[in-house]
Amino acid sequence: MKFLFVLAFRNIWRYHRRTLLTASVIAMGLMMYFLVDSLLVGIDRESVCNLKRYETGSLQIMQKDYWEDRTFMPLDKAIPSVEPLLALVREAGYTATGRTQFAADMILYQQDFDEDGNLPVQVTAIDLSTHSEVFDLEETLIAGRLPEMGSHEMVIGSWFAEDLDADIGYVVTLITRGNGGFYEAMDMEISGIVRTPNPAVNRNGILVPIDTMSEYLALEGMATEITIALPDSANVELEEQKLQHLVAQWEVPLTVKSWDEVAYDHVAMIEMEKSSSSVILFLIFLIAAVGISNTMIMAINERIRELGMMRSMGMKDGNIQLLFIIEAGAIGLIGSIIGILIGSLANYFLVTYGIDFGFLMREMDLGYRIQNIFYGAWHPQGIIITGIMGVVLSVAAAYIPARRATIQDIPTCLRHQ
Secondary structure, three states: OHHHHHHHHHHHHHOHHHHHHHHHHHHHHHHHHHHHHHHHHHHHHHHHHHHHHHHHOOEEEEEHHHHHOHHHOOHHHOEOOHHHHHHHHHHOOOEEEEEEEEEEEEEOOOOOOOOOOEEEEEEEEEOOOOHHHHOOOHHHEEEEOOOOOOOOEEEEEHHHHHHHOOOOOOEEEEEEEOOOOOEEEEEEEEEEEEOOOOHHHHHHOEEEEHHHHHHHOOOOOOEOEEEEEOOOOOOHHHHHHHHHHHOOOOOOOEEEEEHHHHOHHHHHHHHHHHHHHHHHHHHHHHHHHHHHHHHHHHHHHHOHHHHHHHHHOOOOHHHHHHHHHHHHHHHHHHHHHHHHHHHHHHHHHHHHOOEEOHHHHHHOOOOOOOOOEEOOOOOHHHHHHHHHHHHHHHHHHHHHHHHHOOOOOHHHHHHOO
């Protein structure tokens, strides 16, 4: 066995140019997988972080009936007497705030978006005394200030403000159906503009004081949800079970949902990304397989007389096949090392500086909760896969050419020119 390894490595450097060329092709393919995997992992991590910090929180408590009809945002299925429930959740050690989400029509006075001047919007009424404990809002203000409690003021996303050509002091009218089924019109003045790392908030965000909306919409201290922030290291599934047990005996049936259940469309997009990563891996397999197969076929054709001599001297066909497989594995190992080294160098710049897609995110909603720069991430699992696949794919691609080395009989091999 030792003899086969020594002979295989000598053969590799006998044809060093072809070996380095094939290893370079493998390295390029593996480097591409390395960087794409890094970028996808980095996008997923930052997108999930921005989703939780600016949009959904880590967990949400709501009425079971509201969860089933959440796309309609029914105010009559909000949580009644939300303050005692908030106190219970806070006593259990959680950071929480109450919110109410509802649909409205915005009446525009300075823009003609539609013939009637209406723009459908989704509004989030927030508790200004606790909202900043769960969501990073105040630090993202780029103009103005947060609304005052009980005021007819609102904060909107920066891209939304640009679309409206609005600034601080701009007044709009919100028309929505209240808890009793009646319609209510509210004049709201823009007091602040935010630019968050979450493009969904920048594009559509409208935040108003919950106490003002409670009075207008006859909510009487109700909220459609209680949103909870957890540390990044927390086990969300375990905390979800704890909270479900905590609120199980409340006066109305409640349910606890994690961020990935609330943002199921975002999770579906992440799963789609994983599928695309598998496609990339398959393409890399083809690159490696073609490169290794060509190298092995050329090596066999050039060494047919040599192989005939080794077989005439008693070398078994299985050892000859193993010899070529070892050569292929060694070339794959060289390609893997080169691919990981170059990929790590390129990934350093990807992790540190990223790629600016801000021009695309402003004009198109790709679903990612990232505003401008897409960063890569150091993903040990991806690095390990890169190294292993370089060798495994090379060995797999060399198996058939290695078998061809033992098809011809010995006299034919020795007469080969």
